[in-house]
Amino acid sequence: MTDLASVIGPDEILMRLPHRFPFLLVDRAHSYVEGESITGIKCVSAGEPYFQGHFPENPVMPGVLMIEALAQTGALLMSKTLDADISNTVILFIGVDRARFRKPVRPGDVLEMPVRVVANRRGLFRFEGDALVNGVKVADAAFSATSAQRQGEAS
Known part of the structure; x- marks a missing residue:
C-alpha cells in the first residue's frame, strides 16, 4: 500500500511538467526517492483521443x-x-536505447510505471523503466533525458 503522504498528485505534476491534456500521460506518482526512483500512474480511459x-x-x-x-x-x-x-527549465527526452512491448494496454487498464535512474553524469540522466498492468509487465525501456534553459519568448 502506498503512503498517501508520498503521493504526487495532479497539481504538483502540472507544476513540474509542461505537458497538458491530451499529451500529459502521468496522472499521479508515488514512491519518490530523490535521484533514484519514482513510480508514475496512468489511468487509461476509453476517452483517450488516440483510441479513435x-x-x-x-x-x-x-x-x-x-x-x-x-x-x-x-x-x-x-x-x-x-x-x-x-x-525557466525544460527537461528534454533525448534517446531510447531499447524498448520492448509485451502485451496490449486497453481502456480501463492502469499503467504503473516504476522508473529508476541508472546513471547521472553531468546532468545527463539515464533511466530504466517498466510499464505494468496488474503487476504484469506490458512494456519496458531504457531511455535518457537532460535539462536545459528554456528559451525566451520571441517578440
Whole structure:
C-alpha cells in the first residue's frame, strides 16, 4: 500500500511538467526517492483521443505513448531531484536505447510505471523503466533525458 503522504498528485505534476491534456500521460506518482526512483500512474480511459484511430474496433494504447509516459515519469523524477522550475527549465527526452512491448494496454487498464535512474553524469540522466498492468509487465525501456534553459519568448 502506498503512503498517501508520498503521493504526487495532479497539481504538483502540472507544476513540474509542461505537458497538458491530451499529451500529459502521468496522472499521479508515488514512491519518490530523490535521484533514484519514482513510480508514475496512468489511468487509461476509453476517452483517450488516440483510441479513435488506434484501433476503433480493438482499442490498444500505442507503444510510443507508453514510452512517452515512462519518459514523463522520468522527467517528473528529474524535476523533483533538480528542484527544476519549469518557467525557466525544460527537461528534454533525448534517446531510447531499447524498448520492448509485451502485451496490449486497453481502456480501463492502469499503467504503473516504476522508473529508476541508472546513471547521472553531468546532468545527463539515464533511466530504466517498466510499464505494468496488474503487476504484469506490458512494456519496458531504457531511455535518457537532460535539462536545459528554456528559451525566451520571441517578440
